[in-house]
Amino acid sequence: QKEVEQNSGPLSVPEGAIASLNCTYSDRGSQSFFWYRQYSGKSPELIMFIYSNGDKEDGRFTAQLNKASQYVSLLIRDSQPSDSATYLCAVPNQGGKLIFGQGTELSVKP
Amino acid sequence: SQTIHQWPATLVQPVGSPLSLECTVEGTSNPNLYWYRQAAGRGLQLLFYSVGIGQISSEVPQNLSASRPQDRQFILSSKKLLLSDSGFYLCASYGSTAEQYFGPGTRLTVT
Numbered sequence: 632q633k634e635v636e637q638n639s640g641p642l643s644v645p646e647g648a649i650a651s652l653n654c655t656y657s658d659r660g661s662q663s664f665f666w667y668r669q670y671s672g673k674s675p676e677l678i679m680f681i682y683s684n685g686d687k688e689d690g691r692f693t694a695q696l697n698k699a700s701q702y703v704s705l706l707i708r709d710s711q712p713s714d715s716a717t718y719l720c721a722v723p724n725q726g727g728k729l730i731f732g733q734g735t736e737l738s739v740k741p
Numbered sequence: 742s743q744t745i746h747q748w749p750a751t752l753v754q755p756v757g758s759p760l761s762l763e764c765t766v767e768g769t770s771n772p773n774l775y776w777y778r779q780a781a782g783r784g785l786q787l788l789f790y791s792v793g794i795g796q797i798s799s800e801v802p803q804n805l806s807a808s809r810p811q812d813r814q815f816i817l818s819s820k821k822l823l824l825s826d827s828g829f830y831l832c833a834s835y836g837s838t839a840e841q842y843f844g845p846g847t848r849l850t851v852t
Binding site: 677723 | 773775783784785787790792798831835836838839840841842843844845846848
């Protein structure tokens with residue numbers, strides 16, 4: 632049974648700082664990884680995906696994948712109060728399903 | 742790109758009443774569709790998924806059922822709601838590279 636683990640937080644960072652969100656996964660054969668952002672009361676929104684080892688950058692967001700250590704991270708540079716949300720890590724499973732972590736709550740303080 | 746619609750957006754129902762939530766998808770054909778529930782402060786729980794018309798797989802035994810009468814329509818139902826059925830119900834559609842896209846959700850409160 633594949634598992635995806637995240638620290639539930641809350642993770643609190645000051646405005647302008649770098650927020651680092653981490654996710655570990657159990658299946659060494661996993662090939663792709665997704666990060667979703669979920670604002671309170673809203674549905675999850677896909678913000679990043681990564682398939683290859685190393686870093687992938689998109690604006691203020693950087694996803695980092697280390698397959699040898701089985702973790703994937705999401706870095707948010709210059710954090711803004713509008714980044715306050717729960718961030719979910721997900722890994723594909725058989726049958727087209729996704730396995731989600733429990734999510735990390737991020738709070739960016741002005 | 743695909744768009745997922747869900748209705749109603751919010752619903753308050755008494756215990757023992759029936760339920761019908763609807764999800765429709767635009768911008769794709771023959772998608773895999775999923776129903777999730779998210780209890781307050783909790784993670785996503787996959788309830789059902791469907792790979793085509795009339796094809797439903799249940800992930801957890803429960804008080805709910807799902808149907809897929811048309812290619813881009815997915816319905817979640819219950820004959821008699823329980824208090825524990827309260828939550829945020831999300832419909833999702835499979836993307837081109839294993840990702841999923843979510844609808845806006847239905848917030849159900851069972852009283």
